[in-house]
Amino acid sequence: MSARALLLLLLASWALSEAGEAHNAQKEVDTAEEMAVFKDFMVTFNRSYGSDKELQQRFEIFQQNLARARHLQATDQGTAQYGVTEFSDFTEEEFLGLQRSPKTMPSQTLPRVFNERLQKTCDWRKLGVANNVKHQGLNCRSCWAFAAASNIDSLWAIAGYPRNVSVQELIDCDTCASRDGCNGAWVWDAFMTVLQRGGLSSANDYPYKGKKGTCKKRKGDAVAWIHDFAMLEKNETAMAEYVAFKGPITVTINKTLLQNYKHGIAKPPASQCSSVSEDHTVLLVGYGVLRYKRIPYWILQNSWGPTWGEMGYFRMHRGSNTCGIAKYPVTAILDIATDARCPQ
Structure with a gap:
């Protein structure tokens, strides 16, 4: 060399x-x-x-x-910001928990019967509906019960009778008695419980404990009830119509990206948030369009407290079945006439 x-x-x-x-x-x-x-x-x-x-x-x-x-x-193809959240020291397995497919599903699917033109935006929070963000805690997978209770509360508020029904009653008195509701369930399980019990107590009379307890006898009459529940068409336009003309609904999504979500409109690629692994139920309270970027979005209420996300809410892209949002659109049905319309 x-x-x-x-x-x-x-x-x-x-x-x-x-x-x-x-x-x-x-x-x-x-x-x-x-x-x-x-x-x-x-x-x-x-x-x-x-x-x-x-x-x-x-x-x-x-x-x-x-x-x-x-x-x-x-x-991300939207405007979402990701970073440190309450769940940043959780492993992916701890955050996601056990996922399971539903054993039974609502047999009734509501047809699209709305003849009015769909408004461009809708936000039921502006009418004082669905403004009570709650926290399910870190040790109880009770999102299904919170979403169902918020759905019922919202429909009663739209009818002019604000309510705050018991989430704990849904967990304790779940019709599937062999299951611990803090290990997860489906929102239609909650609606079946409400129908079989003839309604729900108030949250004050039956407060949330964050763990399953013994089903208690109701103090007095139920403060709210439902007449039925149903699955909507698995179509985001049909979902928007129902939300605009009837009120908030529940949806079950893949919550993977929510572990790091801070704010903004989430639009992850499918590889980052599968549309076939739904494991978290939330309340869909409205929709809109981000004007300067023309991004359509959903407005959703979570059950992780008002300090998470956008004061307890988050937004996801509308029109692309983001994280499986259109797979299980389910709502309680309350047969009380109302002329209320979703504020734009």
Whole structure:
């Protein structure tokens, strides 16, 4: 080997060594910055861990979720922002929980019978409907009961009789007695319970505990009831018509992206949010269009408290079956005449 070749080889080795040291140094800086963010997260969400080992494990999970949030941010086709949330130290398995397919489904599908022109926007919150965002807690998968209760409350409020029905009664008195409602269920299970019990108590008389208890005898008369429930057409135009002319409905979606969702209109690619793995039920309260980008969206109420997302709500792209939103559109039916229309 010539002296020149030897010199070039030594210079190349030195450059690689310098690059490696720079990469390691940057990695240490990134880790230190992420640890600072993690400590802020622990304070914000009142987290503490039983040992240094568990703290390190949760920090590594936190780092993985930050990386996932950055990937979602890079691939989202809407306006959504992703980042640190209450669930940033959860593994994907802890957040998603067990998924299962429904054993029974509503047999009735409501036909489209609306002859009026569909309004461009709709937001029932402007009429004081569905404004009470609640928190199901971190240890009870009761989204199905919260969505059903909010659906019923909304329909009664539209009729002019505001209600706040008991979520806990749905969990304790679920018609499938062998199941723990904190392990998940389907929204039509809740509606079947309401029909069989002849209504629900108020949340004040039967408060939420965040765990399954013994079904209690009602104090006095039911404060709200329903006459039936039904599946809507699995079509987003039909869903918008029903929401505009009748009121909020429940939908069941794949909640994967909600772990890192902050705000904005979520429109992930199908690879990031499958439309065939629905596992979280929420209340659909309206729809709109982001004018400057002409992005149509749904407005949805979650049950993770008012500090999550957009004051307890979130928006998803409308018209592309985002995260399977059109698969299970279900609503309670209340036969009380009303002239109310969804505010634009």
